[in-house]
Amino acid sequence: MISLNCKKTTTGLTAHLALVRGMKALAELVGTTLGPQGRHVMLAHRAGLAPHVSKDGVEVARHLSLPDSEEELGVRLLRNAAVAVSESFGDGTSTATVFTADLAVRALKLIGAGADTLEVRRGLGLAAYAALVALNDMARRADRGMLTAVAQTAANGDRRVADLLVEAFERVGAEGTIEVEMGNSVEDVLEVAQGSYFDTVPLVTALLPPTGQVEFARPLILFHCDAIETADEILPALELARSSRRPLLILADSVGIDVETLLVRNQNEGTLAVAVVRAPMYGDTRREALLDLTSKFGGTAFGREGFVEFALRSLGSLSEGDLGQADEAILEADGVTLRGAGNNPSALEDRIALVRAELDRGDVSVGDSPSAKLDYIEKRKERLKLLAAGSAKLHIGGPTDVEIKTRLPLAENAHRALLAAAKSGVLPGGGVAMIRAAEKVQQEMGRLEGDVASGASIFLQSLDTPIRWIARNAGLRPDEVLARTLANESDFYGLNAMTGRYGDLAEDGVLDALDMVTDVIRVAVSVVGSMLGVGALVTRASPKPAPERFKGTERVHDKLMREGGFDE
Known part of the structure; x- marks a missing residue:
């Protein structure tokens, strides 16, 4: 370890250990919220106001900040990638976090034992590709009930929001546009306009x-x-x-x-x-x-x-x-x-197709300005409304502004999850799809040799991490849940953690969008591959603690914390 000009430099395996410690800390925190029986996390207010209780993996992840600057790099590396999954597909932050952290720990153990980094990364890539193929083969086309189930899960069980979103989707079609915004009444209100x-x-x-x-x-x-x-x-x-x-x-x-x-x-x-x-x-x-x-x-x-x-x-x-x-x-x-x-x-x-491509690609000319990026996105969405067969607006209601603001991001998550499920299809939820994929590709990966085989093996082992967390949070033994699930040959057979019963997860509405699950896997391989490729960390030698009472909004405080704004 070298300290130079108030900067601390850490190299080799010590750097990897610091990153993994940060990832594990984030996974231990976020993992407690995973599944329908997940626990709530009490979050201290940045400005010293009343604490807030949340079960939302995204919100919990964004509140974690570690005093060790090197471990904090691991937190940020994993958090930014995992939160991006939810921002794209409305769900999956907690799953991506616990899966990636477990894979990182296993990969670090291999490298510490002398395995070749490039060979391990190659094994991760081969296993991930095989798992993605298996998941695509497993997916089913989503019907109305399945779409409702996916949206309801992402909305934290809000059936009213899920039903209205599915109704809006059916009325405006796949090419239509749906907007979710704050309402001004107690009830949720759906407005649909056919045409441009x-x-x-x-x-x-x-x-x-x-x-x-x-x-x-x-x-x-x-x-x-x-x-x-x-x-x-x-x-x-x-x-x-x-x-x-x-x-x-x-x-x-x-x-x-x-x-x-x-x-x-x-x-x-x-x-x-x-x-x-x-x-x-x-x-x-x-x-x-x-x-x-x-x-x-x-x-x-x-x-x-x-x-x-x-x-x-x-x-x-x-x-x-x-x-x-x-x-x-x-x-x-x-x-x-x-x-x-x-x-x-x-x-x-x-x-x-042109406007959607512009929306997906983004505009590099606007730079890193959040307001410019938001303006670019909003303009493309407005243009899609002109081109679509119809458009809908869902106004989220509630008795107070606080409740409306709490329900609004959940409704936005449900909207994104619904679109992902309608586009790509659905998989069994509750972590079942991932362990089914591991089972299907086990024999194929057994043909690999050396460190490549080791890399593929740890990837398949980590695929059971989400279902283990879900089982623990439901007060069940993970090994028993895994054994009973895999004993049934049906891909969609598994545990409904809400009821504690086993059965057809498609009938029970325990489903995930295919695109979400595949993105979780891509994120994990990308983050762990980036970590293994790191040779050194450069951080500030003595981070300055945040002030007890920040003179500004909580949103600004969080942004400064994430970007190191309170470092010396």
């Missing part, structure tokens, strides 16, 4: 009736990103709508006084039904949003800045094919709903 909805305001209120609501049947739609300033620009669109005897909906940034006068005169003479609203979103996002809409409803997106192929064309040369078409348009005081796609379905599918 976007927030907007009318630009010419004189065209609207006193109610402020208009419904157009089979309207033509003019998409324009910028201002339409002169009457000459709008005349071709008006003539096309008049000749086809169809109403016209205009989306633009603004309209000039001459345009407004012309439209109102046409309305008063009864020659044409027309409405003008502001185009959705702003700036560059508006341009992309209009291209999204044209992929669904046809037509051309016009503008003055040359952002699309036809942008330099004058509106005076507009033809009928440049106008979009919908089956119905509903205009309200604060938004518009368009129903019935009027374009080639393949163009819409390609556009949806």
